[in-house]
Amino acid sequence: MAHVLxxxxxxxxxxxxxDALLASDDGRVTVLDKLTYAGSRENLAGHEGDPRFRFVLGDVxxxxxxxPLVAEADRVxxxxxxGHVDRSIEGPREFLVTNVLGSFTVLEACRETGTPMLLVNTDEVYGEGAEGTTFDEDDPMRPRNPYAASKAAAELLAHAYRETYGAHVTSVRGTNAFGPxxxxxxxxxxxxxxxxxxRPLPVYGEGRQRREWLFVRDWVAACLAVLEHGRPGEVYNIGGGHELANLELAKQVCALAGAPEDLISFVPDRPGHDFRYGLSWDRLAGLGWKPQVSFEDGLARTVAWYADHRDWVARALAGARP
Ligand SMILES: NC(=O)c1ccc[n+]([C@@H]2O[C@H](COP(=O)([O-])OP(=O)(O)OC[C@H]3O[C@@H](n4cnc5c(N)ncnc54)[C@H](O)[C@@H]3O)[C@@H](O)[C@H]2O)c1
Structure with a gap:
C-alpha cells in the first residue's frame, strides 16, 4: 500500500x-483531522513516532x-x-459544511491532482427499509434525516464527478460499525x-427499531478490500453484520456487563427514526471479503474495552484534546 491520506x-x-493501513510493512499514512469533539490524537497514540505516520490538524x-496534502498522496x-443523527436534527449547519462542502473540497482536490479517492459513506443514504428487504447499490437514495441527506449529497457529487470529469471516486456505503x-x-x-x-440505558421509543451491526475491524477490512481490489468508480455496500432490535441489543449489553435488565429505560423516540436499513453485499463479497468476527464476540470485546478504558471515556466526554 502506498501513501494514503x-x-x-x-x-x-x-x-x-x-491501524489497518499501517499494519502492512510498506504503508504510509497522513491523517488530516480537525479534532472535533469526536476526534482525538489519543486514538492514534500507537502510531506517534512512527516515521510512516503523520498527523495534520486541519479542516477538510x-x-x-x-x-497540497492530496497532491502528496497516492490515494485518499x-x-x-x-456523524451523529441527533446532532444533525438539533443543528444541521455543521453537517452541511463538513459533509457537503468538505467532501466537495476533497473531491475537487482529487480531480485536480488525479488522485483516486474512496468516499466513506453510510447505508442511511438509502432511507428506511421495509422488514425483510435489502438495498443494493443501484437503489435510489431517499435520506430521512439531515445527517443522511448531507452524506447523500456528498455521494451525488461523487457520482457527478465520475460522470463529468472521469474522477476516480469509489464509494462504500456501510452498515453500523461498533467496537473500541x-x-x-x-x-x-x-x-x-x-x-x-x-445507570439507566436510554432506549428510543419502544426499542423496536432494528440495526445491523458489524465489528469495526471487519468494517475497515471491507474498506481496504475495496481500496485494493475494488473497481474504480464503483459503489460497494458494506453489509454482513448482525441485525437485531435496539431493545434486544440493550439486553445483551446488560448481560455482558453484569447489569440488571431493569436498568433499560425508554426515552422519547427520535423524529424521523428509520425503522431499519438492510444491505445486500454481493458486490463486496465478490472481492473476497467476509466478516471474521461474530457479533457476540465483537460485543464482548467492546464491553471489555470500555470497562478497561473508563478514563478514555471520561476524557472524550470532557472534550479533552490530549
Ligand atoms: N460509525 C458508523 O457506524 C458509520 C457507519 C457508516 C458510515 N460511517 C461513516 O464513516 C465515517 C467515519 O465515521 P465515524 O463513526 O468514525 O465518525 P467519528 O465521529 O468517530 O469521526 C469523525 C472524525 O472526523 C473528524 N472531522 C469532523 N469534521 C471534520 C472536518 N471538517 N475536517 C477534518 N476532520 C473532521 C473528527 O474530528 C473525527 O476525528 C463518516 O464519514 C461516517 O459518515 C460511519
Missing amino acids: VTGGAGFIGSHLV ADAEQVV VHAAAE RQFPEKAIPVYVMAALEG
Missing part, C-alpha cells in the same frame, strides 16, 4: 483504518490545506464527517457505559 483519521472508524473544507480515504474508540454518544457505547456504571 485519511481524512477523519482521529475518529472511530478512521483510527481503525489507520479548507482547500488551501487539502490540495475520505472518512471525515459530522467509538465516541460515547452512539447506541452501543452509550448502553455499555450506562450498564457498567449502573
